Amino acid sequence: GQQLNQSPQSMFIQEGEDVSMNCTSSSIFNTWLWYKQDPGEGPVLLIALYKAGELTSNGRLTAQFGITRKDSFLNISASIPSDVGIYFCAGLTSGSRLTFGEGTQLTVNP
C-alpha cells in the first residue's frame, strides 16, 4: 500500500526559531494535507494543497506541494509555545484512503 515517510520524528526547539518538516512517498498524490493535533483532541487541518508546485501560506505556516507530487514540506516561522503538538502530513488520491505520515512531535521551549 501507499506509505508516507515523515521527518523528523520529533523536534525540540526554542521559542522564536523556525521549523521545517517534510513528507515523501514513492506514490503520487493528488492532494497533500497538513494537520496539527493537540493531546486528546482531533487533528485540525492547517493547510491543504491541491496542485503540484503549489506554495500556500496560513499565517506563520507555509507548505508546498512537491513538483513530482511525491513530497510536501511544512515550515513554521517564529515558533511560539502554542505550536506544540503533533503534526501529520496526509496524502490523498481519488478512490483511495487518506494516507498519513507517522507524525512530527514538536516541542517548543519558552
Place this chain on the structure above:
Amino acid sequence: DTEVTQTPKHLVMGMTNKKSLKCEQHMGHRAMYWYKQKAKKPPELMFVYSYEKLSINESVPSRFSPECPNSSLLNLHLHALQPEDSALYLCASSQGDLGADTQYFGPGTRLTVL
C-alpha cells in the same frame, strides 16, 4: 463552517456494556468516516460511509457496529469491547467520495475499556 462534533468527549465502559458514539456534521458533506487512534500514532481508518451507505469496512471486529441514520449523523455502536480497544475514536467528513476531498475531523471520543 468546517465543524464536526462528537459526543461524548470521554467514555469509560466495562467489557459487558453497550454504548454508542455519536458524530454530527452540518457542512452538507456526503462522506463520513470513523477512525481509531492510539497514542502518538496516526489515525487508522475503520469505516467509510458514502451517501449514507457503508462503502468501506477495514476488517473491523463485529463488536464495532457503525450506523448512518442520515447524511448528517454517524454513530458507532460498541458492545463487548476489549481493553485493547481503548483509544481515541475520531469521526471525519468530506464533501465527496473517498479520496476526492479534504477530510475534516471532529474532536474525538476518548474511550477507556475496563
